[in-house]
Every structure is written in structure tokens, then in C-alpha cells.
Amino acid sequence: MLKSVRNSGDARTRGRASRRARRVLALPFAALVLSGCTVPGFGASPGDTTSSQSTFHLWQGFSIGAVIVGGLTLALMLWSIVMHRQKGDAIPKQTQYNVPLEIIYTVIPILIVIGLFAATLVVENKVVANPKTDVIVNVNAFQWGWEFLYPGHNAVVYGQTTQSPVMVIPANENVHVNLTSTDVIHGFYVHAFNFSRYALPGVTNQFTFRATNTGTFFGQCTQLCGLYHSYMYFRVKVVSPADYQKWLATFNTPKGEAAAKAAAASLQQQLSTGVPTLPANTKFGR
Amino acid sequence: MTDVLAPTPTQHHDDHHGDEHHGPTGIVKWLTTTDHKIIGLSYTVTSVLMLVIGGFFAEIIRLQLSSPNGSLVSLAQYNELFTMHGSVMIYLFVGPFAFGALANIIVPIQIGAPDMAFPRLNALSYWLYLTGSITMLSGFFTSGGAANFGWVGYAPLSNSLNTPGAGADLWIGGLLLTGFSAIFTGVNLTATIFYLRAPGMTMFRMPIFTWNLLVTGILILLAFPVLTAGLIMLYCDRHFGTHIFSNTGGGVPVLWQHIFWFWGHPEVYILALPMFGMVTEVIAVFSKKPVFGYKGMIFATLTIAALSLGVWAHHMFTTGVVLLPFFSIMSLLIAVPTGIKMFNWIGTMWRGQIWFSTAMLMSLGFLFTFLIGGLTGIYLASPPLDFFTHDTYFVVAHFHSVVMALVLGAMAGLFYWGPKITGYILDERLGKAQFWFLFLGSQVFTFPQYLLGLYGMSRRMAVYPEQPQWQHLNELSTLGALMIGVSTILFVINIGYSWKKYPAGDNPWDAQTLEWFTTSPPPHHNFYRLPQIRSERPTWDYNHPEHRSLEHGTDHVVGAETEAHA
Amino acid sequence: MKVEAKMLLFLGLFFGAMCAVYWNWSLENAGGVMMFAGMLLCFLPGSYYYWWSRRMKERPEDNPNATQAEGAGVIDTFPGSSIFPFVLGMGAFFTVLALVFGVWLLVPGLALAGWAFLGGIGEGRRGGTH
Ligand code: HEM
Numbered sequence: 010m011l012k013s014v015r016n017s018g019d020a021r022t023r024g025r026a027s028r029r030a031r032r033v034l035a036l037p038f039a040a041l042v043l044s045g046c047t048v049p050g051f052g053a054s055p056g057d058t059t060s061s062q063s064t065f066h067l068w069q070g071f072s073i074g075a076v077i078v079g080g081l082t083l084a085l086m087l088w089s090i091v092m093h094r095q096k097g098d099a100i101p102k103q104t105q106y107n108v109p110l111e112i113i114y115t116v117i118p119i120l121i122v123i124g125l126f127a128a129t130l131v132v133e134n135k136v137v138a139n140p141k142t143d144v145i146v147n148v149n150a151f152q153w154g155w156e157f158l159y160p161g162h163n164a165v166v167y168g169q170t171t172q173s174p175v176m177v178i179p180a181n182e183n184v185h186v187n188l189t190s191t192d193v194i195h196g197f198y199v200h201a202f203n204f205s206r207y208a209l210p211g212v213t214n215q216f217t218f219r220a221t222n223t224g225t226f227f228g229q230c231t232q233l234c235g236l237y238h239s240y241m242y243f244r245v246k247v248v249s250p251a252d253y254q255k256w257l258a259t260f261n262t263p264k265g266e267a268a269a270k271a272a273a274a275s276l277q278q279q280l281s282t283g284v285p286t287l288p289a290n291t292k293f294g295r
Numbered sequence: 296m297t298d299v300l301a302p303t304p305t306q307h308h309d310d311h312h313g314d315e316h317h318g319p320t321g322i323v324k325w326l327t328t329t330d331h332k333i334i335g336l337s338y339t340v341t342s343v344l345m346l347v348i349g350g351f352f353a354e355i356i357r358l359q360l361s362s363p364n365g366s367l368v369s370l371a372q373y374n375e376l377f378t379m380h381g382s383v384m385i386y387l388f389v390g391p392f393a394f395g396a397l398a399n400i401i402v403p404i405q406i407g408a409p410d411m412a413f414p415r416l417n418a419l420s421y422w423l424y425l426t427g428s429i430t431m432l433s434g435f436f437t438s439g440g441a442a443n444f445g446w447v448g449y450a451p452l453s454n455s456l457n458t459p460g461a462g463a464d465l466w467i468g469g470l471l472l473t474g475f476s477a478i479f480t481g482v483n484l485t486a487t488i489f490y491l492r493a494p495g496m497t498m499f500r501m502p503i504f505t506w507n508l509l510v511t512g513i514l515i516l517l518a519f520p521v522l523t524a525g526l527i528m529l530y531c532d533r534h535f536g537t538h539i540f541s542n543t544g545g546g547v548p549v550l551w552q553h554i555f556w557f558w559g560h561p562e563v564y565i566l567a568l569p570m571f572g573m574v575t576e577v578i579a580v581f582s583k584k585p586v587f588g589y590k591g592m593i594f595a596t597l598t599i600a601a602l603s604l605g606v607w608a609h610h611m612f613t614t615g616v617v618l619l620p621f622f623s624i625m626s627l628l629i630a631v632p633t634g635i636k637m638f639n640w641i642g643t644m645w646r647g648q649i650w651f652s653t654a655m656l657m658s659l660g661f662l663f664t665f666l667i668g669g670l671t672g673i674y675l676a677s678p679p680l681d682f683f684t685h686d687t688y689f690v691v692a693h694f695h696s697v698v699m700a701l702v703l704g705a706m707a708g709l710f711y712w713g714p715k716i717t718g719y720i721l722d723e724r725l726g727k728a729q730f731w732f733l734f735l736g737s738q739v740f741t742f743p744q745y746l747l748g749l750y751g752m753s754r755r756m757a758v759y760p761e762q763p764q765w766q767h768l769n770e771l772s773t774l775g776a777l778m779i780g781v782s783t784i785l786f787v788i789n790i791g792y793s794w795k796k797y798p799a800g801d802n803p804w805d806a807q808t809l810e811w812f813t814t815s816p817p818p819h820h821n822f823y824r825l826p827q828i829r830s831e832r833p834t835w836d837y838n839h840p841e842h843r844s845l846e847h848g849t850d851h852v853v854g855a856e857t858e859a860h861a
Numbered sequence: 862m863k864v865e866a867k868m869l870l871f872l873g874l875f876f877g878a879m880c881a882v883y884w885n886w887s888l889e890n891a892g893g894v895m896m897f898a899g900m901l902l903c904f905l906p907g908s909y910y911y912w913w914s915r916r917m918k919e920r921p922e923d924n925p926n927a928t929q930a931e932g933a934g935v936i937d938t939f940p941g942s943s944i945f946p947f948v949l950g951m952g953a954f955f956t957v958l959a960l961v962f963g964v965w966l967l968v969p970g971l972a973l974a975g976w977a978f979l980g981g982i983g984e985g986r987r988g989g990t991h
């Protein structure tokens with residue numbers, strides 16, 4: 010399916026153009042970001058990674074636009090519903106065209122769309138960027154659970170359904186995830202990160218994030234993957250970098266190595282039977 | 296076969312030929328008919344029945360979800376239910392209703408044609424639709440149950456390893472049949488509109504409803520063959536050992552998504568454009584005004600059609616393997632023509648004399664609900680925001696705002712054209728009660744879901760974590776679903792209650808387009824006589840010759856120049 | 862006929878342009894192929910209509926000043942009723958069921974379809990029922 014990448018030169022010119030665009034757009038956007046705390050969240054929350062905060066601000070920007078445009082449209086609608094109710098049998102003036110007006114309500118939406126697209130590009134580039142990083146986690150989704158591998162370390166975490174395997178990562182460091190699936194398509198979704206990505210069989214999806222707060226966050230498979238899809242939970246535990254190192258070290262003892270081996274073995278067994286062995290339990294919060 | 300003579304001009308309307316049809320009656324008539332009005336009526340009844348069936352599944356889904364650990368249905372049954380709910384609603388209700396039901400009846404009459412261009416093909420479309428529906432639904436009666444991989448059938452979940460059993464194959468088979476049915480209808484609509492218009496009915500005098508169905512027909516021809524091809528590939532993967540969609544044999548699972556959505560997004564407009572058309576007609580008639588910006592409306596429709604082929608992967612942003620900026624800008628751009636339509640609808644009502652009949656109320660409900668669905672769609676066109684909300688209840692809420700708007704539009708069409716088709720008007724009080732339940736129910740049903748999505752509840756879950764924030768929102772959403780259920784029951788009651796009660800006459804709404812010029816119901820081959828066609832509102836021009844459409848701020852009659860050389 | 866032709870040609874051109882942009886920008890082929898096919902699907906009837914629209918005399922339905930009298934005469938021949946669409950539909954039904962429940966269902970499926978084809982053609986040649 011993939012064509013070879015053919016034009017690196019192209020990418021460079023595009024980079025220059027979009028840098029200029031970014032500078033122009035930076036101003037209103039920066040204003041929005043600065044005022045982020047006073048602008049309402051419109052149901053969303055800033056989340057706990059740098060990208061989730063950018064996404065949240067984009068959400069706020071879109072919401073402000075939606076409220077203004079939607080409010081205006083609704084007001085016009087209500088105005089004509091209330092003011093132009095039938096009063097008698099007179100036939101109203103049969104106006105059919107008003108070309109200047111029609112041009113206005115074509116051009117203004119185009120401008121709005123260009124603005125929204127530019128803001129989207131800025132945030133998108135941040136969210137999909139993959140800067141160099143030391144912390145790498147290989148995430149493996151399967152029916153119905155998750156496995157987290159830490160290349161270069163002994164650490165392995167494995168769990169089915171409501172065992173809610175925990176992915177441990179350090180705060181304030183870029184964490185790079187290599188996401189894939191061993192069977193059908195799954196969705197890696199962490200609500201606190203305002204982010205999701207498919208785990209596709211045969212494809213390794215890569216993304217990087219930087220958690221800003223420590224804590225344990227609820228994660229879940231969002232793409233229908235069969236019978237126990239509803240139970241395919243996991244958690245992300247963000248700890249301080251020092252605690253992270255400590256946690257990695259626990260796997261270097263013989264006991265830790267045995268645990269890692271056991272995890273790998275149970276994945277194999279799981280893959281061969283395909284039936285989760287655990288009773289379901291959904292009683293936990295975030 | 297009969298040679299159909301053109302209807303005589305209005306001047307000689309007394310001496311029309313006795314063009315009555317003396318064919319078979321009863322069930323034989325139903326089985327052998329090629330009359331577009333009877334076929335359209337069969338489509339209407341069948342698709343509304345599908346709405347009831349799909350709605351019944353939806354109520355079970357919502358009852359299951361009204362508490363976190365609902366035990367009404369099992370996990371397996373839940374997967375079947377939402378799959379068949381989505382499939383019945385999209386493939387068997389909205390689609391066939393949009394382009395097979397009212398369109399089949401009204402489009403030929405609106406352009407002054409005696410029938411569809413290919414009447415026997417039209418009948419075949421219906422039989423394929425009916426047998427396709429039976430095929431898909433019969434999955435419930437097989438030992439493995441109905442299809443359970445979601446209405447989108449993503450590979451590799453839909454392959455024979457992960458979903459063995461006849462239910463899945465019946466789903467594919469049903470879709471093959473309804474797919475061909477849709478393609479034939481697309482051919483028929485396009486040919487009818489291109490070749491069977493009455494004298495003077497130029498392209499830019501066709502009512503918006505007909506225009507929208509022309510564009511729908513073209514989109515069907517562009518999109519449905521892709522789906523049919525994809526389904527055949529899926530079937531080969533399941534039974535003939537190919538590996539087109541499974542990576543284990545060197546195939547590409549994401550290819551299924553590309554194929555499916557290359558059909559799937561145009562399909563959204565195949566469903567929506569006909570309802571847009573219905574609402575446009577209703578708003579113009581009940582505001583007693585011409586469609587505001589008629590030509591702009593047509594260009595907006597064509598722009599939507601043009602763009603709709605280039606946005607499919609906005610359903611695949613989170614796959615990580617699609618070109619984000621391209622699909623993002625194309626999807627955002629499609630909001631522009633949609634916005635133009637919205638403003639044209641408001642412009643049509645502006646300074647009108649609005650008569651709040653049930654059809655008009657349904658259309659106003661459509662405007663509001665579609666506005667919400669459209670605005671939330673703009674968020675989803677932005678990849679970062681889609682990463683945030685994809686496969687959560689936010690998306691479920693977004694598309695239900697859209698489809699509930701389409702249901703409101705469909706109801707507007709039924710209340711508006713029902714009298715033309717049957718000769719009788721539906722009861723307005725019951726209709727208004729139905730409207731309020733349907734309209735308010737739709738909002739009560741979707742608004743909590745938007746919040747649930749933002750709070751992180753993902754879709755297609757039979758059970759969900761106990762979180763205090765989620766609980767009440769889910770209960771509220773279920774309440775909304777029950778209100779929608781009540782509205783459907785009221786509709787069925789209304790049909791029984793108003794049965795042959797209020798005769799309609801030819802033109803009960805003082806409407807504008809050609810179908811209101813003939814009798815209700817229209818005779819075989821539709822017209823005894825035709826008026827002179829000098830605008831897109833021939834019936835109005837005939838009844839109100841002194842009130843032609845005007846350019847803004849002048850007394851200049853639209854299109855008067857062309858008539859001057861007559 | 863000119864408006865119809867131009868509409869299809871314009872759509873085809875747009876799909877072609879979109880396809881060119883996408884093909885060069887994206888790393889994925891399926892979408893480009895499908896858009897290209899979409900373009901062809903518009904050009905095929907569009908160019909045919911265009912070709913004809915320049916050769917035929919204006920039809921009354923394309924003439925804004927046409928009177929109803931100009932359209933007088935036979936519009937076309939329409940079948941009054943026919944059982945064959947139903948028969949063909951049943952044939953397709955059984956054929957699809959053969960995909961699920963076994964090849965033997967192809968026998969009634971193809972038999973019905975064949976009967977419908979022959980019958981439908983014969984009906985057309987005879988002038989059909991009613
Ligand atoms: C009575 C009104 C309706 C109710 C209460 C309702 C309820 C629901 C619910 C709760 C879901 C989510 C299931 C889940 O994700 O677990 C759903 C999914 C869906 N609904 Fe509806 N719905 C209604 C009407 C409609 C209509 C009119 C349409 C289309 C015309 C429609 C199309 C769909 C589709 C396509 C899905 C996605 C199915 C899937 O995930 O595979 N619904 N519906």
C-alpha cells in the first residue's frame with residue numbers, strides 16, 4: 010500500500026511556508042492560550058499532557074466559533090419564526106435573490122474555515138510530532154488486553170480485560186509509544202491525554218507525549234474488537250522520573266525477571282486460546 | 296405496454312383522454328406493478344417498518360445502558376443489537392427512504408413525467424431491497440446470531456476467523472442485494488430527470504427536491520459500486536482463502552476502511568440530500584415564498600457532491616496512516632455549502648407568512664437538530680479534536696444529531712406529501728404531539744451523549760465503568776430515547792386514526808410545484824393536463840400569476856428576460 | 862442537454878484535480894484509484910451527452926419558452942405491469958442465499974433469473990402485457 014517517500018525537497022518548502030503561516034497565526038492563538046484559564050472548557054478538560062492541553066485550547070477555540078456562528082444562526086431562525094408568523098391571508102413579497110447577501114454568507118464561512126484549518130495545523134503538528142526521546146514503550150493490543158514492553162529493559166506488563174494492566178511512565182519526559190495489535194483493530198485511548206490512536210495489526214503506529222502531572226489515568230480500548238471489547242481496560246501511571254527508574258529496576262532482580270517471563274508466557278497462552286480467563290469487574294473509578 | 300401521450304396543455308383541459316389503468320388488482324397487482332407511485336408506496340411502508348424495527352433495537356440498547364452493569368442483554372447480544380441497529384437504520388431505513396420512497400413517487404410528478412424512465416428496473420429495485428432486508432435481518436434466526444462487527448464491518452474483525460457464522464454472510468448478502476437496488480434506483484433517477492421532463496421544465500426550473508435527487512442519483516452511481524466491490528472482496532476473504540484485508544496473508548486491513556468510507560461518506564450525502572430537498576420544499580410552501588437563493592442552493596448541492604468524494608478518511612484520522620491535512624481541509628470546506636443551505640432556508644422564511652403545520656414544525660426541528668449536528672461535525676474535521684473524541688459517545692451524539700434531523704426531515708416529507716399520495720391528510724393534533732416528542736426527545740437523547748463522550752465514555756460498550764458523572768447522563772439519554780419511541784407510536788396511531796378521514800383535495804397547502812397541479816392521488820401516468828412551465832413553481836404561477844418570484848428590492852420578475860423573446 | 866453534460870464534465874474535472882493532488886501528496890494508492898475511477902464515471906456519460914447536445918435540435922424540455930403543445934405526442938412506451946422484475950428479484954435472492962447456505966440454491970436462483978431474462982425480453986418484443 011505504501012508508496013516510497015519521494016520528495017524530501019517538497020517537505021522543506023512546505024515547512025517554510027507553514028512556518029510563516031504559523032507566525033501569522035501565532036498571535037490570536039497565543040492570546041487564546043494565555044486566556045485559557047478564563048475561557049470555559051465547553052465540557053472538555055485540559056488533560057495531563059502537553060498535547061492534551063494544546064488540543065484542549067483548540068477545542069476551546071472551535072467552541073467559541075461554534076457558539077458565535079451557531080448562536081447567530083439560531084437567532085436568525087428564531088427571529089423569523091417569531092416575527093414572520095402567518096398574519097392573515099396576504100401573500101408576502103416573493104423575493105428570491107439577493108446576490109450581495111449570498112456572496113457575503115459564502116465568503117465569510119470560507120474565511121472561518123481557513124482560520125479553523127490553520128489553527129488545526131498548528132496543533133496537529135504538535136500532537137503528531139515525534140521528537141527524540143529516551144523513554145520508549147512498545148504497546149501491544151490483543152483480544153482482550155494489553156501488553157507494555159520497555160525495550161532495553163526487562164520490564165514487561167501484561168493484563169487481560171479488567172486486570173487493567175498498568176503502563177508506568179515518567180512525568181515531564183517525552184514518552185514514545187510504538188503501538189500495534191496482534192489480531193484485530195483496537196483503540197488506544199486515554200481520556201486524560203485527550204488522545205486516541207488505533208492499534209492496527211501489521212502496522213506500528215508511533216506517537217509521543219509528555220505527561221505534565223503524576224497520577225493514574227484510566228485507559229480503554231475504543232475500537233470494537235469482539236466479545237469482551239467493553240472490558241478492555243488499562244491504566245497509565247505517571248510517576249516521577251526517579252520513581253520510574255526505581256520501578257524499572259524492580260524487574261532486574263531474579264524475581265522480576267521471572268515475573269516478566271510469566272507475563273510473556275501468559276500472552277502466548279492468551280493468544281492461543283483467545284478466551285479471557287478472568288471474571289469481569291467494573292467497579293473502579295479513574 | 297402502453298404508448299403514453301403527453302398531457303394536453305391547460306387550455307384544453309376538458310377533453311382529456313380517459314387514461315385510466317385497467318390492470319390486475321390485489322396481490323397480483325402488487326407483485327406485477329411497474330407504476331412508480333405504487334413502488335414508491337411499497338418503499339415507503341417497508342422503510343418506515345425498518346425505522347420501527349431499528350428503533351426497537353435502539354430502545355433495547357438504551358435500556359441496557361441506563362445502568363453501568365446492565366443485564367438486559369448479554370455481551371454477544373449487545374454486539375448484535377448495535378450492529379443491526381446501525382445496519383437497519385442506515386442500509387434499510389434512511390437510504391431506501393431517501394431515494395426510493397418519496398423520491399420515487401414525487402420526482403417524476405415534479406418534472407411532469409408519466410413514470411420513471413425504466414419502470415421494470417424500478418420494480419426490480421424494490422424487490423432487491425425487500426429481499427435484501429429479509430436476508431440481513433434473518434441473521435437473527437441463525438444459530439450464531441446476526442452480524443456483530445458493527446455496521447462498518449471493519450476487517451479483520453469481520454473475517455471468518457473472528458466472526459464465523461451465517462449471520463455475517465447474511466449481512467454481506469443483504470448488502471449486495473440492497474446495493475444493487477440502490478444502483479438501479481440511481482440509474483433510474485438520473486435517466487428520468489435527464490430525459491422525461493415536461494416542455495419548458497429546464498434544468499434550472501426543476502424543484503430543489505428533484506435537483507437534490509439528481510445529485511443523489513449521481514452520488515449513488517459513484518459510491519455504491521465501490522461498496523459492492525468491497526463486499527465481494529470481503530466475502531472472498533471469508534470463504535475463498537484470499538487475504539485482501541488480513542495482514543497475515545500479506546493483505547491490508549486498512550484497505551477495507553478506505554473502500555468502506557469511500558462509499559460511506561458520499562452515503563452520508565445520499566441520505567441527507569433527499570431530506571434537505573424535502574425540507575426545502577416544505578419551508579418554501581409554508582412560508583408562502585419561493586426558495587431563497589434557488590440557484591445558489593443548487594450550486595451548493597453540486598459543491599457538496601464534488602467535495603464528498605474527497606473526504607472519506609476523516610473517519611480514519613486515528614488510524615495514523617492517512618493524510619491528515621488533505622482530509623481535514625476538504626471536510627472543513629464541505630461545511631461551507633452546507634452553511635449556504637442553512638442561510639438559504641432562513642432566507643426563505645424571512646418576511647414570509649409562516650404556517651406552522653406539522654410538516655413545517657418537523658422542518659424547523661430539522662433545522663435546529665441539523666445545526667447542532669453540523670457544528671459538532673466541524674470539530675470532528677479537525678484531526679486533533681478527532682483524536683480526542685473518536686469512537687466516544689461524542690461521535691455517537693454527533694451522528695445522531697444528524698440522523699435524527701433526517702428523521703425529522705423524513706417526517707416533514709411524509710406529512711407534506713402524504714395527502715398527495717393517499718388523498719388524505721394526517722391528523723394535525725396528533726402530528727404536532729408527535730413532533731414535540733420527536734424533537735425534544737432527540738435533544739434529550741443526544742445532549743447527554745455529547746457530554747459523556749467528552750467525559751471519556753467510549754462507544755459500543757455493553758457495560759461501562761461506574762462513574763457518578765456518567766450515570767445520570769446515561770439515564771437522561773435513555774429518557775430521550777423513550778420519548779423518540781413514543782413519537783413513533785404516535786405516528787402509527789395517527790395513520791390508523793386519520794385513515795380516509797380528511798380528504799385533501801388537489802392542493803391543500805397552496806403549494807408551488809407541479810405535483811400539486813394534478814389530482815390526489817394522481818391518475819395512472821400522473822397528469823391529465825399540464826400548466827405552462829415558466830419557473831420552478833408552475834403551480835404557484837398558475838394560481839397566483841401576479842406573485843412571481845422577484846429579484847431583491849425590485850419588482851423585477853426572476854427570469855423575465857428569457858420569456859421576453861417568446 | 863447542455864446543462865446535464867456540463868454538470869457531469871465539471872464534476873469529472875473536479876474529481877480529476879482532486880485525484881491529482883491526492884495522488885502526489887499521499888502515500889496511499891487506493892483512494893487515488895477510486896477518485897480516478899470517479900472521474901471516468903463522470904466523463905463517460907458527460908462527454909456522450911456533450912457530443913449529442915451539439916448535434917441534436919433543442920428539446921422542448923431545454924427550451925425555457927416551450928409550450929405544452931410542443932411536447933405533444935407519444936412520450937415513450939411504458940410497460941403496464943410485469944411479473945418479471947419480481948421473478949428476477951427472487952432469482953437474485955436465491956443466488957445470494959446460495960452464498961450463505963449452499964451452492965444448490967444456485968439452481969432455483971439462476972433458473973428464476975434466466976426465466977426473467979427470457980420472459981422480460983419476450984415481453985418487450987411482443988409489446989408486453991397492457
Ligand atoms: C430511536 C432513536 C435512536 C436511538 C435511541 C438510537 C440509539 C443508539 C445508540 C445508543 C447507539 C450506540 C450503541 C453503542 O455504541 O453501543 C446507536 C448507534 C448507532 N445508531 Fe442509533 N439510535 C436511534 C436512531 C438512529 C437512526 C435514525 C439512525 C440512522 C438513520 C441511527 C444510526 C446509528 C448508527 C449507524 C449507529 C452506530 C452503530 C455501530 O456502532 O455500529 N440511529 N444508536
Ligand SMILES: [Cu+2]
Nearest residue numbers: 230232234238
Ligand atoms: Cu476493543
Ligand SMILES: [Cu+2]
Nearest residue numbers: 560563609610
Ligand atoms: Cu464522512
